[in-house]
Amino acid sequence: MEETLNIRELNDLIASKAGFLSLIRSGMDRRIVGQKHLIDSLLIALLCNGHVLLEGVPGLAKTLAIKTLANLVSAKYSRIQFTPDLLPADVIGTLIYSVKKETFEVKKGPVFANFVLADEINRAPAKVQSALLEAMQERQVTIGDETFALPEPFLVMATQNPIEQEGTYPLPEAQVDRFLLKVVIGYPSKEEEKIIIRQNIKGELEPVKPMIDPKEILEVQKIVEKIYIDEKIENYIVDIVFATRQPSKFGLTDLQSIISFGASPRASISLAKASRAYAFLQGRGYVIPEDVRSVCHDVLRHRIGLTYEAEANNISTDDVITDILDKVVVP
């Protein structure tokens, strides 16, 4: 088999970074039982320089997962508990008058960290959510007259609880679109649950030591950017996204009345980026349709609007995405 040099070099490069991945995975496995999908999603977001919205009932190790990830990387970690009385300044920072210096000094907020956990993001008012989401998008924050770049890598993991919706502020579609992935976390299996019990009744959890330098993550991000996406894969991504907008053109007439709005072009970009990151996790220097399918639910889940009819029939966006994937021709 003759192979063009770029892909081969890329494959070698990815293989050389296998240690990086195994370090993170083994570190995560020490603290988190099961939840492989959650760990993969965090890694995909980290490799794509994106952000993750986690949805799951309390107690599924959402907070623990990002805390462990932050501990594994010698990076700054901060947690913001979103509450109804939270203000934007509590997130991004503010100017505080120094009596000693007789000037206003910048007090940076918790958003100035490599890993930010926005816990229960839907419990804070829209203006606070907007402040964080703007920082996520722009990767810079303006306090007073000064603009500050956020540190790199910068990963926001926001969580929201699907139950107890009273007194919450659901994220608007335009803002939720800024999350690369929306990951729905399920309950562990019986075996996993037994291990969780054993680990936790022993006492304190095993400490996690920093093993990875943030610079290494930036290097890996650059490698991921080089992963080859063929035109056929691009067409496949476009077909999937267009099927969310015009399902009848793809033989999905049933979905026409179920989808109120389809995925945006940002979804196409995110799908391509996430597919590349997934290919990296698989040790490949090129993307195959399998990669696209693997990340498709997480990328599109929060970008498709459903009609009242769909809600009345208990049809979720996951059902819609599954239907689309089963209908769109794979290259």
Added chain:
Amino acid sequence: MKSLRYIIFSLVTLVAAMLASSAPVVKAKLDSATVMMGSITTLHVTVDQATNVKGHFPLFKVAYEKGYVGVCGDSVELRAPVRIDTVKDNNALTINYDIPVQSFDSGFYKLPEMEFVAGVDTFRSNQVALKVLPVANVTAETPIADYANVADPENPSIFDSLPDWLVNYWWIFLIIIVIAIVAFLLWRRYRDTGRILPRKPEPTPYEVAISGLRALKEKKLWENGMEKEYFTELTDILRTYLYGRFGINAMEMTSRQILASLSANKETKDKKPMIRQILDMADFVKFAKVRPLPADNIKSLENAISFVEQTKPIPPEEKKDNDNSDKKTIGEKNAEIKKGGEK
């Protein structure tokens, strides 16, 4: 005085004679005084008159207008046309009228005088007699003497009893009946099958796949540096075959999903390695810009042909035969396909 009276008497007599000699004379004569009922005879009416006399027969005028005029209580008809012939002799004029006479009532009739009206004077012809003889009753028992009786046909057939319009135009009715039958049959077929023309038998997935693989080989895509197109077509043929043969929606599946489906199928479980080789190679070529070696291309096509041949549905008759004979047939067919492709 006596001579004067004589002269006057002579003059009067002369004038009277002169006047008497110039008055029209009307004569009537029948061709035949005896006719059969319904037969026609001719009444000849002659008018001798001076040339300067102008007159007409009112009766004939009615005959002209109506076509006939009845006389003798309408038992005798004077029919039109009346033929007129005129002969001139110096100052005298003889006009001959020929009038057809017909009667449908038997009996003896005296035809009326023919009145010739000239100015204020009317001149009458002599009367003529006409005897109309009755005709004997014609019945089936007493046939008409001069006509032969209607005889039965010598070779009677069913068509003799049919009306003439049917005998003459039976072919039109036959065509209509045939058209109606054909239309009914077509309608019934349309009702049952939803189409009029018979459905062309669709090729089996095996036939489609084999012909597709042959065509792919003949295209010589990889020989011309089009490996990507070659593997795209190859995998599309196989995916279509998997759908048609096993109902696996391979067109909407990734390589891993296809292999998982093949593992779940008893018929394809042991043949999965062949498809794995093709799909793995196809993924490399299609998505990783890999240019395979010629041996890889050939092996992929051979594996595809082998897979299709080995999973070809066995017809019920062949199933009864020994399995070994099947394997031989497949091998032979494989060789034939390869030979065909090389040509």
